[in-house]
Amino acid sequence: MERRITDALRALVGADGVLTAPESLRPYEADALNAYRARPGVVVLPETAEQVQAVVRLCHRERLPFVARGSGTGLSGGAVPVADGVLISLARMNRILAVDLDNGRVVVQPGVINLEVSRRVAGAGLFYAPDPSSQQVCTIGGNVAENSGGAHCLKYGFTVNHVLGVKLVLPDGELVTLGGATLQHPGYDLLGVVVGAEGTLGVVVEATLRLLRLPEAIQLVMAAFATTDEAGAAVSAIIAAGILPAAVEMMDHLAIVATDDAVHAGYPRDAGALLLVELDGAPVEVAGEVDEVAALCRAHGASEVRVAATAEERARFWKGRKAALPAMGRLSPAYYVQDGVVPRTALPAVLRQIAALAAEAGLRVANVFHAGDGNLHPLVLFDPAVPGESERAIELAGRILLACIEAGGSITGEHGVGLDKKAYLPKMFAEADLDTMGRLRCAFDPINLSNPGKVFPTPRLCGERPGPYRPHPLVEAGLAELF
Ligand SMILES: Cc1cc2nc3c(=O)[nH]c(=O)nc-3n(C[C@H](O)[C@H](O)[C@H](O)COP(=O)(O)OP(=O)(O)OC[C@H]3O[C@@H](n4cnc5c(N)ncnc54)[C@H](O)[C@@H]3O)c2cc1C
Numbered sequence: 171m172e173r174r175i176t177d178a179l180r181a182l183v184g185a186d187g188v189l190t191a192p193e194s195l196r197p198y199e200a201d202a203l204n205a206y207r208a209r210p211g212v213v214v215l216p217e218t219a220e221q222v223q224a225v226v227r228l229c230h231r232e233r234l235p236f237v238a239r240g241s242g243t244g245l246s247g248g249a250v251p252v253a254d255g256v257l258i259s260l261a262r263m264n265r266i267l268a269v270d271l272d273n274g275r276v277v278v279q280p281g282v283i284n285l286e287v288s289r290r291v292a293g294a295g296l297f298y299a300p301d302p303s304s305q306q307v308c309t310i311g312g313n314v315a316e317n318s319g320g321a322h323c324l325k326y327g328f329t330v331n332h333v334l335g336v337k338l339v340l341p342d343g344e345l346v347t348l349g350g351a352t353l354q355h356p357g358y359d360l361l362g363v364v365v366g367a368e369g370t371l372g373v374v375v376e377a378t379l380r381l382l383r384l385p386e387a388i389q390l391v392m393a394a395f396a397t398t399d400e401a402g403a404a405v406s407a408i409i410a411a412g413i414l415p416a417a418v419e420m421m422d423h424l425a426i427v428a429t430d431d432a433v434h435a436g437y438p439r440d441a442g443a444l445l446l447v448e449l450d451g452a453p454v455e456v457a458g459e460v461d462e463v464a465a466l467c468r469a470h471g472a473s474e475v476r477v478a479a480t481a482e483e484r485a486r487f488w489k490g491r492k493a494a495l496p497a498m499g500r501l502s503p504a505y506y507v508q509d510g511v512v513p514r515t516a517l518p519a520v521l522r523q524i525a526a527l528a529a530e531a532g533l534r535v536a537n538v539f540h541a542g543d544g545n546l547h548p549l550v551l552f553d554p555a556v557p558g559e560s561e562r563a564i565e566l567a568g569r570i571l572l573a574c575i576e577a578g579g580s581i582t583g584e585h586g587v588g589l590d591k592k593a594y595l596p597k598m599f600a601e602a603d604l605d606t607m608g609r610l611r612c613a614f615d616p617i618n619l620s621n622p623g624k625v626f627p628t629p630r631l632c633g634e635r636p637g638p639y640r641p642h643p644l645v646e647a648g649l650a651e652l653f
Contacts, residue, residue, distance in 0.1 A: 171213030227343030246588030280311025317366030377503030418542030435490025
């Protein structure tokens, strides 16, 4: 990165807010996916929205691509920097700016950690519903960009359902407000467009979030089945009975054993599949639903059904589920977290297909996922030291995505497209769809500076390609318009 630029950045955010030494840039090279790496030219750590604006204005003037980063827990390579570009870390913008208990709202800076929001308002009997398993670390800015989900999104909805408004620094440095403190806004739903845009439309510098009242009663049912087929059928039966659990999580045999070894959650280790069904609401209602869920699980072949007797036991059952990804290290030197979604009723068939694809590839796949949403996380286990195994793992993960699409689902349930899955976007969308999305992106970012090269598979109209701006050949030939 040119000295002139780093000096200008220092003038904007202060010397300690600009990192250029190779050893301080290294932690920013990848997100939690790790498969993709790039060294940014500079990392900038602004502390205010005005500083973000100033940094982005500079990038715009100098035609420098920039990438926003929260905690880097993303699993699709979304926060991987553009090589030699600018990485804007929002880690220092971690203040809760306002708490409005009467209206059930908080206003936060983007670097606030997800769990901190619920912690801050728990005393008033409120919580922030979207709860990614990474909630102790990930930021609200990252959640907004990925439209993150979590175990309780079955009942409560994804991030998009809980963000009332954002302040966004557009790729030319202008600050705009989308949505706000009220529930309804006239005009196009631009807030809905920005949530889930994976940082391609600008940098979120503030978010107004909706809070909910903590449920009066919570109960957790754990049910063990011989097969994922039976567990899947039980999930469909529970929902068909008109019960909307707060969460329905499923683990297969490999995941059960690995997590139980890791955190001693007390799971039945010989089970082929395990369901965790959480019910919340008014005590009378919850008590009735617990009985009904237990009966439905038994009717669908559950060999064991346990209702967590205490809050501690409930926490222990959850601990196993939340530890599932790190626990995979016990089974394999490496694993690849896939993320797809299918209609809930297609789960048993797709799980069988995944098992068949894994056998064909000669690899093991563990499954741990938000079953109520039809949201799958097949964990493809592989050993990078075995020649060809990494390649087979990536191919298998791709074939699983295609199976999700064939089943009427999508290539991402909650982790986003990022770098990792952009090649699969044309499998879901027609050229015309991609062009429409490209045009929308161009309306926000005509010179392709904000997180370029992510989400979309190929350079689209308006000169979209990673790196500094170059006119698109179609534009130069007068065949397409830059707007
Ligand atoms: C163990 C583990 C469990 C996980 N469980 C879940 C889960 O249950 N559900 C789920 O949905 N995800 C889950 N994730 C994925 C990840 O935690 C989420 O995608 C999370 O929202 C990322 O937040 P972050 O702050 O780490 O963002 P980063 O990884 O830093 O960035 C993610 C994306 O957001 C963009 N971005 C970040 N901040 C901003 C901003 N202020 N403005 C604009 N764009 C921005 C980045 O450019 C990037 O594209 C999990 C990850 C791990 C490692």
